[in-house]
Amino acid sequence: MVRKPTSRETARKPNMREAILAAAEELFATNGFNAVSVRDIAQAAGANPGSVTYHFKTKDGLLLEIYRRHCGPMNLRRSELLAAAKRVRDLQDRLEAIVRAYVVPAFTSGSDLAGGGARFTRLRAVMSAEGNEVARKIIAQTFDDTSHAFIDAIHESLPHIPRTDIVWRSHFLLGALYYSLVTPDRVSRLSRGEADGSDAAGAIEQLVQATVAAFQAPALDQAAPARRRPVASSKT
Amino acid sequence: MVRKPTSRETARKPNMREAILAAAEELFATNGFNAVSVRDIAQAAGANPGSVTYHFKTKDGLLLEIYRRHCGPMNLRRSELLAAAKRVRDLQDRLEAIVRAYVVPAFTSGSDLAGGGARFTRLRAVMSAEGNEVARKIIAQTFDDTSHAFIDAIHESLPHIPRTDIVWRSHFLLGALYYSLVTPDRVSRLSRGEADGSDAAGAIEQLVQATVAAFQAPALDQAAPARRRPVASSKT
DNA sequence: ATGTGATTTGTACTATCGTACAAAAGATCA
DNA sequence: TGATCTTTTGTACGATAGTACAAATCACAT
Numbered sequence: 001m002v003r004k005p006t007s008r009e010t011a012r013k014p015n016m017r018e019a020i021l022a023a024a025e026e027l028f029a030t031n032g033f034n035a036v037s038v039r040d041i042a043q044a045a046g047a048n049p050g051s052v053t054y055h056f057k058t059k060d061g062l063l064l065e066i067y068r069r070h071c072g073p074m075n076l077r078r079s080e081l082l083a084a085a086k087r088v089r090d091l092q093d094r095l096e097a098i099v100r101a102y103v104v105p106a107f108t109s110g111s112d113l114a115g116g117g118a119r120f121t122r123l124r125a126v127m128s129a130e131g132n133e134v135a136r137k138i139i140a141q142t143f144d145d146t147s148h149a150f151i152d153a154i155h156e157s158l159p160h161i162p163r164t165d166i167v168w169r170s171h172f173l174l175g176a177l178y179y180s181l182v183t184p185d186r187v188s189r190l191s192r193g194e195a196d197g198s199d200a201a202g203a204i205e206q207l208v209q210a211t212v213a214a215f216q217a218p219a220l221d222q223a224a225p226a227r228r229r230p231v232a233s234s235k236t
Numbered sequence: 237m238v239r240k241p242t243s244r245e246t247a248r249k250p251n252m253r254e255a256i257l258a259a260a261e262e263l264f265a266t267n268g269f270n271a272v273s274v275r276d277i278a279q280a281a282g283a284n285p286g287s288v289t290y291h292f293k294t295k296d297g298l299l300l301e302i303y304r305r306h307c308g309p310m311n312l313r314r315s316e317l318l319a320a321a322k323r324v325r326d327l328q329d330r331l332e333a334i335v336r337a338y339v340v341p342a343f344t345s346g347s348d349l350a351g352g353g354a355r356f357t358r359l360r361a362v363m364s365a366e367g368n369e370v371a372r373k374i375i376a377q378t379f380d381d382t383s384h385a386f387i388d389a390i391h392e393s394l395p396h397i398p399r400t401d402i403v404w405r406s407h408f409l410l411g412a413l414y415y416s417l418v419t420p421d422r423v424s425r426l427s428r429g430e431a432d433g434s435d436a437a438g439a440i441e442q443l444v445q446a447t448v449a450a451f452q453a454p455a456l457d458q459a460a461p462a463r464r465r466p467v468a469s470s471k472t
Numbered sequence: 473a474t475g476t477g478a479t480t481t482g483t484a485c486t487a488t489c490g491t492a493c494a495a496a497a498g499a500t501c502a
Numbered sequence: 503t504g505a506t507c508t509t510t511t512g513t514a515c516g517a518t519a520g521t522a523c524a525a526a527t528c529a530c531a532t
Contacts, residue, residue: 016509032366034270038490048511053491055509129365129418130268140425147426167427168442175415176408182365189376190383191403205456206404213453214446252480273519284481289521291479 017055019045021069024062025116029123033063033132060134063127067135070120071142077105078146086153095157096212099173102150103207106177107200118181118200125178154215161219173211180207253291255281257305260298261352265359269299269368296370299363303371306356307378313341314382322389331393332448335409338386339443342413343436354417354436361414390451397455409447416443 023044027036038059042049056062081101088094106121127135147170155166180187184197196202259281263272274295278285292298317337324330342357363371383406391402416423420433432438 030367032268032270034268035366037488039488049490050492050512051510053493057491059490126365128415129362130271131266144425151426164427164431165442165445167423167431168439169446171416171423171426171433172408172412172443172446175413175418176411179364179411179414180407182411187403187407189380190387190407191400195400195403197407203404206401207408209453209456210405210408210450214450217445217449220441220445274521275519285520286482286522287480289523293521295520 016045016047016051020047020052020055020062021066025066025119025123028063028066029119029126032126032130033059034130063132063134064138066120066123067138067142070116071138074105074117074120075142075146078102079149081105082149082153086156091157095154095215096208098150098153098157099208099211099215100204102170102173103177103204103211107181107204121177122181125182128178158215161215162221165219166215169211169214169217172214173207176207176211252281252283252287256283256288256291256298257302261302261355261359264299264302265355265362268362268366270366299368299370300374302356302359303374303378306352307374310341310353310356311378311382314338315385317341318385318389322392327393331390331451332444334386334389334393335444335447335451336440338406338409339413339440339447343417343440357413358417361418364414394451397451398457401456402451405447405450405453408450409443412443412447 020041024036024041027041027044038052039049041062042052052059052062056065078101081104082098085094085097085101088097105117108117124135124139128139151163151166151170154170155161155163158166180197180203184203187195187197187203256277260272260277263277263280274288275285277298278288288295288298292301314337317340318334321330321333321337324333341353344353360371360375364375387399387402387406390406391397391399394402416433416439420439423431423433423439
């Protein structure tokens, strides 16, 4: 015998723990946290409800473990792509590369998790909408650093735009990103079948193209007061 | 006697029915549908749990009534503003006016509902994220017409952009709009206090400015193949 | 004042929730 | 093989969910 991992890695069935995690991820991402019961998850994973308690103690613990599983690889990937993007010479190209470095890992697999990128991002979107406490804590801890790094990088390639505007626009980017993963069918519907909202590559290209243009818009301070507001309020 | 409305409109307390609706709206919009119990709503409204059943029969019925209450006024307001926007001569100004006509009613009061616009839009965002069935049906029925009208109007002022791109970009707009209402605190945090995410007027200006630029971006077909992708995938 | 219909209250029922825990089953190695 | 540890199963418990319903209360026309 060469070496046996302390019998920790080997489960009777092909890793029931992973099956539960995957099922929970899928169900939480599509239905929200409170709409999914532990029994739903167990059934979807082909496991016993008690098995969920054994592996993750509580339902919150299960959600926490999902975040732990993805956050590391995703942020690592983003850092790598961001570092590469910052080395791009041409300013216009660099901005696009930075935006792409932010968007791509959210749509595609984090690392060895198969196709889990989009699913996890959608999960984050739903948890954010529900104001989930567990998610809120993790996000503030884990993602704010990454967000700041991207904002700074974008600001460097657009020095004439105030940082405040960049924050707003990157916020819009994240919102658009989230919404694209939450309701891809709406794109298919509104385009009358001409576009496929579920096509990750297409969504990425559209999102990158639109976002780069949004970042390059003139700053608000200098643009807003110079123009009259074209639409008057109907009442006030 | 002139005429008395069959004593249907008069409630003992200052309209308990409205209080329940308002409380439910607020709670649903901040915590999601399933996280809020009928008892929570009743308590927040200062009512008895049974009173909710009396007025709205079921919890779904309550949500349905919230939508019914807002959809009409909001779409009407949007139609008015859109009609006015379409009369703007200058193409650039017209585009901005159209975007504003789409955004403003989502942030401000629908009609006589005090400040309910933002709350209701946030509710829609959360229901959309949770994949709520009741909401999904209403939205497809009520909002798709409006969305098509706006997409057509934008397309008219940007004839060189394919309709598919406009659909995607309007989808991003809605996502950004939703997200701004869902987590305004994130903007405040990331801007280190320089921007206030809860300031509706500021959010509107930022969103309009960024979105107009996004719509004006070159079409994807002609732009994407002409440029090399600046970032290579780190693995593939 | 009184009767009538609209509303509110209080309570109860059943279903399902998250979680706990003991027993069974499987794996590992002396 | 038998001892030991890990994992799975089955079941149960208290809490809370949505909803139903009878009794109490109110507003108001007569």
